[in-house]
Amino acid sequence: MEHLFITPAGRLRERWKQAFPGARAAVAVAEIGEATSGPRGIVWLDIASLPPAERSAEVQAAAAFGWPVVVMAATPGESEAFQLLNQGAVGYCHVKAAPEQLREIALVVEHGGFWMPPELMQRFIALSTRVVPTEAPVEPELNELTSRELMVAEQVAHGASNREIAAALDITERTVKAHLSAIFEKLGVRDRVQLALAMNNIPTYSTVN
Amino acid sequence: MEHLFITPAGRLRERWKQAFPGARAAVAVAEIGEATSGPRGIVWLDIASLPPAERSAEVQAAAAFGWPVVVMAATPGESEAFQLLNQGAVGYCHVKAAPEQLREIALVVEHGGFWMPPELMQRFIALSTRVVPTEAPVEPELNELTSRELMVAEQVAHGASNREIAAALDITERTVKAHLSAIFEKLGVRDRVQLALAMNNIPTYSTVN
DNA sequence: ATGCACATTGTACTTTTGGACAGGTAGGCG
DNA sequence: CGCCTACCTGTCCAAAAGTACAATGTGCAT
Numbered sequence A, B: 001m002e003h004l005f006i007t008p009a010g011r012l013r014e015r016w017k018q019a020f021p022g023a024r025a026a027v028a029v030a031e032i033g034e035a036t037s038g039p040r041g042i043v044w045l046d047i048a049s050l051p052p053a054e055r056s057a058e059v060q061a062a063a064a065f066g067w068p069v070v071v072m073a074a075t076p077g078e079s080e081a082f083q084l085l086n087q088g089a090v091g092y093c094h095v096k097a098a099p100e101q102l103r104e105i106a107l108v109v110e111h112g113g114f115w116m117p118p119e120l121m122q123r124f125i126a127l128s129t130r131v132v133p134t135e136a137p138v139e140p141e142l143n144e145l146t147s148r149e150l151m152v153a154e155q156v157a158h159g160a161s162n163r164e165i166a167a168a169l170d171i172t173e174r175t176v177k178a179h180l181s182a183i184f185e186k187l188g189v190r191d192r193v194q195l196a197l198a199m200n201n202i203p204t205y206s207t208v209n
Numbered sequence C: 001a002t003g004c005a006c007a008t009t010g011t012a013c014t015t016t017t018g019g020a021c022a023g024g025t026a027g028g029c030g
Numbered sequence D: 001c002g003c004c005t006a007c008c009t010g011t012c013c014a015a016a017a018g019t020a021c022a023a024t025g026t027g028c029a030t
Helices: A014-019 A052-064 A078-086 A099-110 A118-131 A147-157 A162-169 A173-187 A192-199 B014-019 B052-064 B078-086 B099-110 B118-131 B140-144 B147-157 B162-169 B173-187 B192-199
Strands: A002-006 A024-026 A041-046 A069-073 A091-094 B002-006 B024-026 B041-046 B069-073 B091-094
Touching (some): A014 A099, A041 A099, A052 A069, A052 A078, A069 A099, A091 A099, A099 B099, A147 A162, A147 A173, A147 A192, A173 A192, A192 B192, B002 B014, B014 B099, B041 B052, B041 B099, B052 B069, B069 B078, B069 B099, B091 B099, B147 B162, B147 B173, B147 B192, B173 B192
Parallel strands (some): A002 A024, A069 A091, B002 B024, B002 B041, B069 B091
């Protein structure tokens, strides 16, 4: 496994040599543009001192080389991270990552995985759930609901509190609760939050319990 | 490195034994709920024959165990993948993945990486660039949330209770409440119901008081 | 008339939620 | 070094939500 560090300085940092004794350094990927047929390796791209505008192109060039590309940034930022990963990088870490960290990353990417700081990963996954189309809409059997229950359910679907519902329907809060209990039972939801989501055709996980 | 396969059948498939000769099998994570202090291992969760509704909870439970969780699905779908990763899984593969593949995945996740099929990863990246881009906020206010707050908000957006959120994020209920208070303040909503609706771009008319 | 579903309300209770007040830690920054 | 932010936690408390075990009334169908 070869390790190729692309860095403006053109020379390896101590940290890198510690991580991979046999590592090589270069100023640009173009400098070694033919080893595609040799043994697999990893390209480590130091973009810390690169103008932001050139980074994307640099990653593309490195990715074109055929080896997994790990980007090393000085100030890991989420928008940059994903832009660069989108350009073909498979790793994104801090330029001052410890040797052990680098070896971990190497293991991950050489086996087809992606690597980025855990916080970033968490955040992106969280964000993704917002845009990924969730099929399987849990279409509630609203037919099961009586007319009065349906009124209450609609109020909840719009975020109303029990007190507000009581006022709107001119009934007691107690009665609202009674209707709600019946609704929960019929629709198989646990509480008003899940009801509100179900009424808007939004699936809920953690429906258990 | 221990390999624990959670599968309804309770017994190892040939493929798994080939991949990890020392692997163990169990019907549920609860069955072995104390080895947290022992050597690190990986939990392989077979959700192929599990009702979709229970999968999320199962992943949560497995994640609570403390080991990296790899979900094995019969028909890998992107929405499910992201949901389950959001529940704490760090891997998502086909239940019939080849032994070599499993070993690759094991290497990746045991070194802190994430693994999912390349197509999914591509899709994931592509989607994320749509959400994250610097100055293209889908909901401007969401940018005000910190990373942790966003995670909590996501959970609420899917109907989770404080207790479930606490378990999922491995924090106390108190902390969840703290985050929620901050979220309510920042997003200008009154309670978790309105937050859940707001997160799903559903207007609420009773925002007053 | 009898049974039944629906709507309504009551009391009492547990659970959940959310806020108030008060900390503690860790990392980044001037 | 303080200062700030994010993150995490605690106790105490009050409101809201939800459940359990009721009762009452109305209309409708068998």
